[in-house]
Amino acid sequence: MALATSEDPDTSTISQVDDSDSHPEVDPEPAPGLHGMPVRWYDADRTESYTKIEPFQETLDTSVEFFYRPLTLTALALALGALAYVATTPDVLEEGRDKRRVGIYASIVSFLLFSMLQFRDGPYIRPHPSFWRIILGINLLYELALVFLLFQDIDSARELLTYIDPNLGRPLPEKSYGENCALTVQNVFDALDIFCVAHALGWFCKALILRDYWFCWILSIAFELAEYSLQHQLANFEECWWDHWVLDVLICNWLGTYLGMKTCQYFEVKHYEWRGIRQTRGLRSKAKRAMQQFSPHDFTAFKWAGSTDFLHYITVVMLLAVFLVAELNPFYLKTLLWMEPDHPIIIGRLAGIFLCGLPAVRELYQYINDPRRAIRMGQHTWLLLATICTELLVIRKWSRGMFTEPFPIYVKLAWSLGAVILTVYPVFRFGIPAAREYIRRHQKRMGKRKAN
Incomplete structure (x- = not known):
């Protein structure tokens, strides 16, 4: 009798499950919010990686603490x-x-004041991060002006510029530099003008931005080829062969690039040890320390390594293309807007692109080579890229009906050949080795499976 009345654990469990199936229990409705409390926007965990915005430059120049x-x-x-x-x-x-x-x-001025106080810091802290915030604000103002001009026709744009300079708005004669191309001392001497100094100074600045000999040389030759390709549209691109390759490339561009790279090498090997002005004794030492505030706090040498992997290759190619567009844009803008090459607006645009390009390329380099720290593209890089592309859109719109002469057939063939080379090279350099490595690994895995 005792055995008959004892419960079997297995049957007891089954019966309990059956009873629960016949009478299912309804779970209570969850309370709204988190643990019964409403969730508010400021309750979010701001330490998560997707919510945390880290500044590019985390270290400040403590030698001048007052200004921070x-x-x-x-x-x-x-x-x-x-x-x-x-x-x-x-x-x-x-x-x-x-x-x-x-x-x-x-x-x-009010907008630039807000930029100086509230914009995020960039990669540079000398002479002060606020200086580079102002540069970013100027870039943004220029971009907004370009967006406004994008919705205007060319005649309205010329009329608007007369409010800035009443001398504008008048057609200018086209000037060609390829009329007398005999290689004589007199012709070479006549070709020497202020633009030779501008060439050298421009390539000095480009060397400070790119910090790479090969990159500067490729860009220099590519720009001369672009002048050959576009001389049917812009008369001032028509130059003598010795003006292209001797005066421009071998003398002016080389001199500017050489001096710029020597400056980069000096800052690269320089020993940086900063002391505050208070810790510096003597009026002369304090004045020297104040002048050093306008020198780099540290220096990073660029190694673009365009042949190491596909990412670096496409970065170098795209950067080369953007630089070429940025170099060609002012020539078209001054032609369309009837401006002299030495007009303050043109000079200001060139100086602004240089100042914006310094932190922009520095941010791009770190974004490509240090993705763990630079989790997104820097603000200077993003805005400068948008500015150059907007300039190109403005030129494209205003050029309708202006340059009617078609591209010569040899220009089309030359650039098509260049595009084919730029496309085929990464296929053989990166694509085929990657495919071979994939096939080898796949065969190795299949061999292990058969062995098992």
């Missing part, structure tokens, strides 16, 4: 006071004067 103290409210109060004084004082802003120009200038 946050003074945003003080700057805001001073700026508002200056605006109130200039805008409301009758003897400063006289009635009846054209206030639109003053208002535009005040808006630009």
